[in-house]
Amino acid sequence: MSVDEQLEQPCVLNRECAVAAEHLTVATEVTSTGGVKAEPRRRERRRLWQDYALAAGSLLGERFAGIKDLHFGLWQTGDEITLSNLSIAQQRYSEFVIGSLPVESTTILDVGCGNGRFADRLLMAGKCVTCVSPNLLLNRAARELLGNRAVVIDSRFEQMQTANLAFDVILFVESFQYVDMEGAMRKAVSLMRPAGRIVICDFFRRSEMGVSPISGGHAWEDFESRLRENGLFVSKSVDITHNVAPTFDLVNDVFQGIVAPLYAEAITTLEQAHPVLSKIARWTLRRKLQKFQHKYLGGQRTGEAFASFKTYRLVELRHRFTRHDN
Structure with missing residues (x-):
């Protein structure tokens, strides 16, 4: 079933989401060589390998260790740090993120939805969910899990095109580290409702600590600078670095x-x-x-190295100025 055909299906959760979905269109601008337009080939190759690693990790983890989530997990003092307890920590992580979303939020855009497990939990929490990800293998797994309860879009978030559609929450759950920060912020602002939120739960680099043995994450200082440039401010910030580090x-x-x-x-x-x-x-x-x-x-x-060189936070962002819906 095509994306357009999926969007014609009524949302099983609420009429608002069904009406909004009718306006959704998706287009990814591709060069003749198959890469995303204006994207450096080296960065694109790295992202392709990251997509592959995520898909491989999901398949291997579920097949051999019974791990169905892709998230780090949220550990508490006294927890035994074992593979058998990882799924419990991951469940706690999901509950923490969902519990941190604004109570009044209804429509959620899950950016980098992985295998769809987190979107499934959002649906069970009464949210209306749209998913977007460029990882075709994981998207296939997400569609199998979610069925017609949510639309899964094959696209990088930065290239996702919409018509007259806005969300209560643009959600990045350990996916913000993979996007182009400037492009993602501009896109997220364009998709927010006037009272909407951008919620990011991910880790950032602490540049002042030097070179980390653990790669990944945008620099926190750069992130703060980009917020100001895009008219955003932090309305909530929860540091969970030491709960994720184990x-x-x-x-x-x-x-x-x-x-x-x-x-x-x-x-x-x-x-x-x-x-x-x-x-x-x-x-x-x-x-x-x-x-x-x-x-x-x-x-x-x-x-210990992770806690020294990274800061893992749940950050809620709001726009400084009231906007009209698209």
Whole structure:
């Protein structure tokens, strides 16, 4: 079913969402080489690999560990940081974010919806949800889960085109780090209702701390500057860095206890079984292998490092000036 056909279906939650959905159109401007227009090829390649990693992580996590969510999780003092408890921390995280949304909000745009699990929880909380993501594999999983209860749009948020449609909340749940900050803010402001909110739950870099062993996240100082440029102000900010950080200890333990030994054994086996091929491969891929070993097997990606170099916040943004609906 096409997006237009999906939008013709009535929203099962409320008439307001159904009427709004009738006006939604989506278009992504693509160059002849297949990349998003005006986007540097290097950045586009990185985003494609990020999309792949998210999809792979979702499939592997659900298949082998029973982990259905893509979020870090929210840990409390006294929690045992184990893989078996991760799903509980993720459930707590979802409840925290949904509980932080304005009570009066009805229509939600879930930016970077992943496999649709969070959108499903929003629907169960009585919200009317539209999802947007460029990750086709995860979008397929989201459509299977959500059915006709929500529209899932194949597009980068920054290129999403709408006609006469606005939302109560533009929601970024660990997806803001992947968007172009300036383009995303402009787009979000254009999609907000006059009393609408932008809600971001994600981590940012603390630039004053120097180079982090954990990559990702926009610089917090740049974020604050962009807010002013787009007429936005912070109406709520909750720092949950130390509640999220233990997830990195868990992931680091998995890499140190499982991935590192398997990697070492694979290298040894390759050297013994195919010595010539092993030398060629290790020489050709030496920089990538060194980067992988340093980044993922060096034991530096811990909760302590995350808390030192990042700040993880739930931030609610509002516009400084009253606007009319589109």
